[in-house]
Amino acid sequence: MIAAEMPDLARDYLAWLKDRLLVLERGKMQVLSTPFLDPFHDGIEIYCDRSGGEIILHDGGRTIENLMDLGVQIEKSERRQAIVQHAIAGCGIEWKEGRLQTFATPDSLAQRVHFLLTAVSRLNDLWMAATPRTWSDFFAIVKEYFDEHDIRYIANVPIPGRTVDHPMDFVISLGKGKDLLVKLMASPSLQAAKLASFAWMELRETRPESQRVVILNDTNLPDPLGEGDDVRSKNISDQTSAILRTYSDHVLPWSAHNDPSFDVVLAS
Template sequence: MLNAHSLNQDYLSWLDSNTTFEQLGPGTVRIDSPFTDAIDDEIVMYALQQSDNMILLTDDGWTLNNLAAHGITFSRPSHRQKLFHNQLVAYGVQLSDGDLVVHSDRRHFAEAKHRLLQAILFINDMFTLAPTEAAPIFLEDVAHFLTENNIRTNQNMAYVGESGLIHKFDFSIPGINQIPAKLIKVLSSANNSLLAKATLADIEQTRPIVPGPTKFYVFLNDTPSKHKSINPDILSLFRLNQIVPLLYSRRTNYLTDLTR
């Protein structure tokens, strides 16, 4: 039988063995992650020594340059720009001359690297599929669905998992009495298997430390405009680990479950 704990350990081992660190020069390390961006290039970060104990982590401007190549920019005041900056704040990431950066001491390096990677993944997932200002962003679609059905949520809830890393959830619905709390993640690139595995790891790291009964959901973007169906292996991955894969095209079918 598939075991959630062993699957989580397998994922963390895979992540460790497929992340490489290369010394580029004094005080400069290149970090290649196994995750890819919207054009299937590996996501790369750099660690720059700032002092004996301080490190600057940066994407060297790659994330925003890549989005700009797809016609997506955040230079003009807009709702999209506001959402972008709000998400950076949620991940504890700063924007510096077009670079996504995180400052960290040596002790918190792993947690800082994880936050920057999660922010890059989120930004690629949320914005690359919306090439015009008028195009909807899936996170906003989900937020509107919850609001119009009077489902009260908190956004950008973060938990420190067993490994000491921070795991962010896009929405949370508080529980009461015998009604479990609900933690929700949103995947726009619903067929990205690596992102699905990262989502599973986030949930499995969070599950043991949440207070009280909690159910986990993943909203998956399968809207008709995408002309796609979700890979059944991804659906099985979530279901076998007691995570509800919530297809957005069938979202109204889950209203009763989300409101109780």
């Protein structure tokens, strides 16, 4: 029996993305409507303003407003403000007057849109579980693991892809020009998997010697504001898992971090 040909997932995904990106005119402003969803399942929008010769890209303040609507008070909490700043680190994004924004030129427009979408998605993931403990704490937990196991890394590094740079949570050098590009996924979702797969598709061309690794948080950490200390498994969809395994060299579930095979991948 002749095996059925595998579909061109990279081509199909990019075609899906292109079909669902819309540019809307609102007065003198252009708005990019994307297929990526906020916590209320509305499409994330990127606003484009011009100020003199500069292009200002921003989220219209919706990311923080949505979190406040979910009951997350950020302005009154230094800890939560620090989490916001940490989540957008490495993306070239600033949080100013309640909105996430960045500046672009015509040549850097696509790159800056990509970075802004990455920052918005990270912040949305922070409170997907309705508690302020996901991406930022997961980053700190993984970093502590690397330090304890003497794994040398660089954190928050933008890596050039075919069309744009892609923020990496960690880059681990393996010597002889080889390295591990590591993305963390604190709140695994189909949307997060698609964003990661886009980065891996591009980096396959520009960094063919690098290994692409996702460290997947497949557990619910105890709520730091609650009384319980149970660690429970997360329900990760088959489609999310399939996309990650298709485009990644390794998908490491955090629940297996005490397994010797986990460390072998990071040190190989």
